[in-house]
Amino acid sequence: MSSSVVRAKYKKLKEIIRKAGGLLVAFSGGTDSSFLLKVASDVLGEKVLAVSARSETYPDEEGRAAAKFAKKLGVSHKMIKTDEFRDENFVSNPPERCYHCKAKLFSRLAVIAKKEGIKYVADGSNITDLSDNRPGAKAAAEYGVISPLRDAGFTKDEIREMSKELKLPTWDKPQLACLASRIPYGTRITKEILEKVGKGERYLKSLGLKQVRVRHHGGLARIEVDKCDVVSLLEDGIADMIDKKFRGFGYDFVTIDLGGYRSGSMDHPL
Secondary structure (H helix, E strand, O other), X not given: OOOHHHHHHHHHHHHHHHHHOOEEEEOOOOHXXXXXXXXXXHHHHHHEEEEEEEOOOOOHHHHHHXXXXXXXXXXXXXXXXXXXXXXXXXXXXXXXXXXXXXXXXXXXXXXXXXXXXXXXXXXXXXXXXXXXOOOHHHHHHHOOXXXXXXXXXXXXXXXXXXXXXXXXXXXXXXXXXXXXXXXXXXXXXXXXXXXXXXXXXXXXXXXXXXXXXXXXXXXXXXXXXOHHHOHHHHOOOHHHHHHHHHHHHOXXXXXXXXXXXXXOHHHOXX
């Protein structure tokens, strides 16, 4: 059973959602938006629409998982295609890249919401996100996107706690971000780079690793895993296997970051 503090936030969240009357949930399929969609479905029933965006910037398996989750909840679900590569503000990879992507996404979601007669678009932002560099939050504010989890005071850990209590399969799902976040700002983003990064991360996950990042630095791949998993990559020839596989993906050098996984590590130079 969750703590009384978390239960109080859960009650507040349901009240916020109830007052909204209807929600279009920007649904990535991650822990946060899955929890939000579940609660919104419980409170509003058919007055909820989940919309997921798919493109080369996210692994295909994430789209399939999102569709499966929404179907299990019985929530109406739309999948829209986005094409970031038509936008120079994305391809040139400036520090505010995320703002431009989110602005385009939220503008499309606002149109869909209006067409469906839904007053609010909601995302899964929470209190923990306030400590990160998130240019997309500016876009959310500009388009009137609401963040019920944040407004109810939920932290990431509390979302996981309640998700586990609700028996959601996403309660311990590793954090996922756009594959473009693996590329240093100023380095032009190409489909080829995203494909290499995606292949690398899928391979690492096939080894049983949960939280992984492949940071792309030209011909060098910098691997981030949970700090407790760093040593395991050096055992029983695992490092040699990874090195060989990544060279097959097109990398010249492969390194393991001794600092372990850090959310938004590419933002540190800023």
